[in-house]
Amino acid sequence: MDSPALNLDDFISRFQLLRPQPARATLNQRKAAVLIPIVRREQPGLLLTQRSPLLRKHAGQVAFPGGAVDSSDASLIAAALREAQEEVAIPPASVEVIGVLPPIDSVTGFQVTPVVGIIPPNLHYHASVDEVSAVFEMPLAEALRLGRYHPLDIHRRGNAHRVWLSWYQHYFVWGMTAGIIRELALQIGMKP
Template sequence: METHDLTLDDFLSRFQLLRPKMSRDVLNRRQAAVLIPLVRREQPGLLLTKRASHMRKHPGQVAFPGGAVDSTDASLIAAALREAHEEVAIPPEVVEIIGVLPPVDSVTGFQVTPVVGIIPPDLHYHASEEEVAAVFEMPLSEALRLSRYHPLDIQRRGHDHRVWLSWYQHYFVWGMTAGIIRELALQIGMKP
């Protein structure tokens, strides 16, 4: 299937539902969750943010709404929904959760669980000035085109890492965000 022909129904029929798995190793890491908001349209979109430039961690980077799990969160999904509401005013009750992707280890010491959800097309986003500089939508078919992601092998803290890089319009999408989008594409069987 060509990515430009991808509808939301096609995506949903190919998405493999996963539940977060907790192992002894995972319980010792700080937990975080991000929402991967898929915008329900004839040609679905992927909602992304650009973090505010004054942020202490990851300033100016393209990211999904999300953050650390706190004591009020009943689950990883609840954390992703709370953060999406705080950062871009997505009401939790309008998000249709369809599953999660495997957790990803961040360079800041968090294990991040990507939560995939569908949001209505008519939402009015309100970016939190403290955290978000911009909110934008990328066509899902474009986001899931694996050939747009380029690997870069780096060494950090004595360990080899592969990071993924891409551009969309004037936004540089890289690191964990690009890796999560790429994993989403692989999850539904897209081919490089």
């Protein structure tokens, strides 16, 4: 199914003008941040990574660049930008931050804040071989199509938890990453 066109100006105005979805209460205290890199093109893209299969946590999963806040980080936004530079060589100065989504709890005990930023189309990504096995771009209009995400209800430690699943080319997009993309789609008023 083809996705309708979504230009960058429309995306930015919808993101900034529509009211944020109500934030869920978060329980985790450790802070982390991820960058949602939107590639500035006529038909914008969403930059994603695939984590190294050698990592101890979330090995091989599709993810946004990001990680735990360090004591040297001035803010959650600074943490997301630092991690994006470390993982895929996106210079912080090249990111136009347009806002954040409400924080969400991860299963690994972090309160994760998604930071939405626009990046230029001509960046040369250099994946950190220790952390990232692939960097790829998905058309933003396709990424934000709500019908591509399928729910899976799981039970962990006596609690029900909904996980979202999707495929893009040969990449399996699920868990927190799929949930964040879906929340972004809801934030800008995308319809199923």
